Amino acid sequence: MxxxxxxxxxxxxxxxxxxxxxxxxxxxxxxxxxxxxxxxxxxxxxxxxxxxxxxxxxxxxxxxxxxxxxxxxxxxxxxxxxxxxxxxxxxxxxxxxxxxxxxxxxxxxxxxxxxxxxxxxxxxxxxxxxxxxxxxxxxxxxxxxxxxxxxxxxxxxxxxxxxxxxxxxxxxxxxxxxxxxxxxxxxxxxxxxxxxxxxxxRLVLSDAASAEMAKLVENSYRDVNIAFANELSLICEKLKLDVWEIIELANHHPRVNILKPGPGVGGHCIAVDPWFIVSAAPDLARLIRTAREVNDRKPDHVAEQVIDKASRFHSPTIACLGLAFKANVEDLRESPAVTIVGEIARALPDTDILVAEPFVDSLPPALDGLTNLRLARTLDAVDAADIVVLLVEHDQFLALNRSVLAGKVVYDTRGVWR
Ligand SMILES: NC(=O)c1ccc[n+]([C@@H]2O[C@H](COP(=O)([O-])OP(=O)(O)OC[C@H]3O[C@@H](n4cnc5c(N)ncnc54)[C@H](O)[C@@H]3O)[C@@H](O)[C@H]2O)c1
CATH class of the missing domain: 3.40.50.720 (NAD(P)-binding Rossmann-like Domain)
Structure with a gap:
């Protein structure tokens, strides 16, 4: 026994x-x-x-x-x-x-x-x-x-x-x-x-180095698959195609299961662990490195798109919904949303940016010193905004009545308001 x-x-x-x-x-x-x-x-x-x-x-x-x-x-x-x-x-x-x-x-x-x-x-x-x-x-x-x-x-x-x-x-x-x-x-x-x-x-017994590598491989598998979806989102944007529609269609194939694109990859694990494999075998881990680079580049792309949309307004107000690295958690570590909000705020110092993040009561240190940023309640932020940027799929945002978005420019990085 x-x-x-x-x-x-x-x-x-x-x-x-x-x-x-x-x-x-x-x-x-x-x-x-x-x-x-x-x-x-x-x-x-x-x-x-x-x-x-x-x-x-x-x-x-x-x-x-x-x-x-x-x-x-x-x-x-x-x-x-x-x-x-x-x-x-x-x-x-x-x-x-x-x-x-x-x-x-x-x-x-x-x-x-x-x-x-x-x-x-x-x-x-x-x-x-x-x-x-x-x-x-x-x-x-x-x-x-x-x-x-x-x-x-x-x-x-x-x-x-x-x-x-x-x-x-x-x-x-x-x-x-x-x-x-x-x-x-x-x-x-x-x-x-x-x-x-x-x-x-099940408790599956193995040797220490294999257990260490298996954990890194799990997170790299996720990262590479998310990178595929994120790369598709950039390609579809350029070709003026709806990436969500394309993925939905492709996933009807019985052996295809493409993940969802998003604003980037965050958190303490998926954004970090694949690099440990790259460090261990830099010449061989080419796909794993590229996936990391694709996912790390995505927040810059989102910020550039929002800045471009803002340039069509005279002093717009921008609502950014979410700072956490994933839905319904308070964890902001390595969060692409924090990077995106910071990049927009730095690029548009005269623009009012309202950040709704129901899971925190203060802005993270990474956004310190940005005087054009402040936390706001979700409805207040959306109400005041000309541009609404959805960064995180928090339940509170998904529960918003779509009518509050009427007449606003919406940039939905999660594909939930299609
Ligand atoms: N958070 C996750 O979802 C997750 C999932 C899988 C694996 N991991 C891994 O688990 C490990 C821990 O992650 P976490 O998210 O719990 O980190 P965390 O930052 O939430 O917690 C780490 C804690 O360790 C404490 N600490 C640091 N040095 C210490 C020391 N010498 N003695 C006592 N306490 C010390 C810190 O004060 C902190 O409270 C990491 O290697 C992480 O990659 C995390």
Whole structure:
């Protein structure tokens, strides 16, 4: 019979991935200490509250804290398992910045007594989990790490990437299949015992580097397919064809399923992870690189189109609907909408730009200093505007009565108002 973990867990990094994971374990009775370097995050969670909006997360955190199964701290405690869920951003040259992972490893190392499993959940280039094992070995030469190969390891190390969808994290964390890659098969088995506590999807065991690469491949697959749709949107615009109509027609083919174009690709994953593959094999990853470039160029194109439309007015007011990187979330990271709004505001300093974003109550730092921009309620923004630019498919925007758009120039990057 498969093992189910019964010890204590420390989750390092209480963001969009770490906190749901901590809550999923703690609500099923596992004793969890959540660790974050941000003291405000720790205080908020210790009060039983979630520091960001994600459906069903707040209730899970408050329940787990009230039951005494989830506590929060700025320092890792001793524990039987450590789950690292810290950021892995990309540097200016698109290589992965592993500083946060390295720092987390340095915090964990002094707490090891032997017998623990250390799981890296952060999205990482192939070889990172091996580096974690090697770093632990350097920091704790008294303990045998699994990469050393010979004999039974004192500590187990595995990679278990996340593939949850923001907005559905609490559901998908339970229902998705998971890939679990160990430095050794025993490491993968040890890690699987933890996910068996809450996972209903299949746990697929592999080696660490394959699990790392599989995660990057998943996001590159999405990026390449979105790039295809975005490239079609540019071609159709030039040929004066309706890209939405063309895609709908083409998708009647039983083996064709073209995705929807949009204003670009954002978020922490799809816009970042493919670069880790490009960095690992720059001469070979030609399609993956081009897809990134096509998707990264799309926000500039949208901004240019809006600026062109504005040039036909004397001092127009522009309403930009949405800043988030996708529908119905508050996450603005890598958001093409933020880039587009910034570019329009900089190009048209004398134009009033009203931004409607129901999920935030202040503009992000990337838009600081742009005095012609302000947040407004959706209806007020649309009402005052000569030009309405739809950037995000938030439900609130989709619920707008079309009559409010009458007489306005509409630039719909999502194809919902056709
Ligand atoms: N957000 C997603 O939808 C998603 C999906 C799949 C994979 N991932 C990956 O998961 C990882 C985490 O992403 P996220 O979205 O949860 O990031 P996040 O920025 O929301 O959270 C990371 C947290 O880690 C904390 N932190 C940083 N260094 C620390 C340290 N040394 N000790 C303790 N805490 C530390 C930060 O303060 C922050 O609260 C990344 O590698 C990301 O690529 C994210």
């Amino acid at each position: 498969s093992d189910i973990f019964t010890g204590t867990v420390a989750v390092i990094g209480l963001g969009y991935i770490g906190l749901p994971t901590a809550a999923a374990l703690a609500t099923r009775g596992v004793q969890v200490v959540g660790v974050d370097i941000n003291p405000d995050t720790v205080k908020t969670i210790a009060r039983g509250e979630a520091p960001f909006v994600e459906p069903d997360l707040a209730v899970a955190v408050s329940g787990a804290v009230a039951m005494g199964h989830l506590t929060a701290s700025t320092e890792p405690p001793e524990a039987d398992a450590f789950i690292i869920a810290v950021p892995t951003p990309s540097d200016a040259d698109h290589t992965a910045d592993l500083t946060y992972v390295r720092n987390a490893v340095e915090q964990i190392a002094p707490r090891l007594r032997g017998g623990e499993i250390v799981i890296l959940e952060s999205t990482s280039p192939p070889g990172t989990c091996l580096a974690v094992s090697e770093w632990l070995g350097e920091l704790r030469p008294d303990l045998r790490m699994p990469h050393a190969g010979e004999g039974t390891a004192d500590v187990y190390v595995a990679h278990c990437p996340e593939r949850v969808l923001p907005g559905r994290i609490m559901i998908e964390i339970v229902t998705n299949d998971r890939v679990i890659g160990g430095i050794t098969p025993r490491c993968a088995e040890k890690a699987a015992a933890i996910y068996r506590v809450f996972a209903q999807g």
